[in-house]
Amino acid sequence: MKILVVTGSPRKGGNSDIFADAFIEGALSAGNEVRRIDAGRATIAGCKACEYCITHGGECVQKDDMQDFYDDLCWAELTVYAFPMYFYTYPAQIKAFMDRQFCAIGGKPINFNKVALLLAFEDKDPSTADGLIRSFEIVMNYCHAEIVKIIMQNGVYEKGAIIGKPGLDEARAFGASLS
Numbered sequence: 206m207k208i209l210v211v212t213g214s215p216r217k218g219g220n221s222d223i224f225a226d227a228f229i230e231g232a233l234s235a236g237n238e239v240r241r242i243d244a245g246r247a248t249i250a251g252c253k254a255c256e257y258c259i260t261h262g263g264e265c266v267q268k269d270d271m272q273d274f275y276d277d278l279c280w281a282e283l284t285v286y287a288f289p290m291y292f293y294t295y296p297a298q299i300k301a302f303m304d305r306q307f308c309a310i311g312g313k314p315i316n317f318n319k320v321a322l323l324l325a326f327e328d329k330d331p332s333t334a335d336g337l338i339r340s341f342e343i344v345m346n347y348c349h350a351e352i353v354k355i356i357m358q359n360g361v362y363e364k365g366a367i368i369g370k371p372g373l374d375e376a377r378a379f380g381a382s383l384s
């Protein structure tokens with residue numbers, strides 16, 4: 206399977222990166238092809254709503270790091286997001302990455318087939334992620350994408366706190382189950 210992993214934390218080597226690494230380890234062990242985008246550390250501006258893409262075959266007018274990522278989004282059969290919860294929703298970096306897929310409306314052949322989410326956050330109460338999860342479901346439904354898995358690991362704040370938590374094994378097993 207052609208799998209694209211999109212990480213969304215600005216913190217290099219943090220919990221989302223470790224989450225993504227575990228998933229990738231499993232996915233590669235099962236013979237899948239994996240590409241990775243570290244969107245949380247890329248320079249991606251928000252959508253300008255200029256609608257240039259609508260009159261230019263899906264091409265985005267903004268020439269920042271997002272331009273490097275469209276080919277991967279069109280290539281992927283499964284896109285796996287791995288990001289932290291910020292103020293009970295998406296990190297701004299991931300929101301910009303998602304908004305810049307607006308150019309699919311203009312004709313960019315982004316592959317919205319299947320998606321999954323690996324979500325790391327601090328709160329002891331997992332239900333505090335309900336709003337983010339609901340938003341993710343509505344967005345993916347709008348994009349006609351099927352959500353194949355959501356793995357949450359709460360109770361993790363410091364860099365590396367996710368090590369030894371059950372979510373990591375779940376992410377690795379999920380990766381290994383794909384083909």
Ligand SMILES: Cc1cc2nc3c(=O)[nH]c(=O)nc-3n(C[C@H](O)[C@H](O)[C@H](O)COP(=O)(O)O)c2cc1C
Binds near residue numbers: 294
């Ligand atoms: C700006 C900011 C906002 C955050 N907001 C929340 C929050 O609303 N709820 C929560 O449980 N954790 C929150 N956290 C904690 C992170 O989700 C947590 O530390 C996560 O493990 C970070 O993942 P990372 O190591 O991949 O960056 C916040 C952290 C930051 C830096």
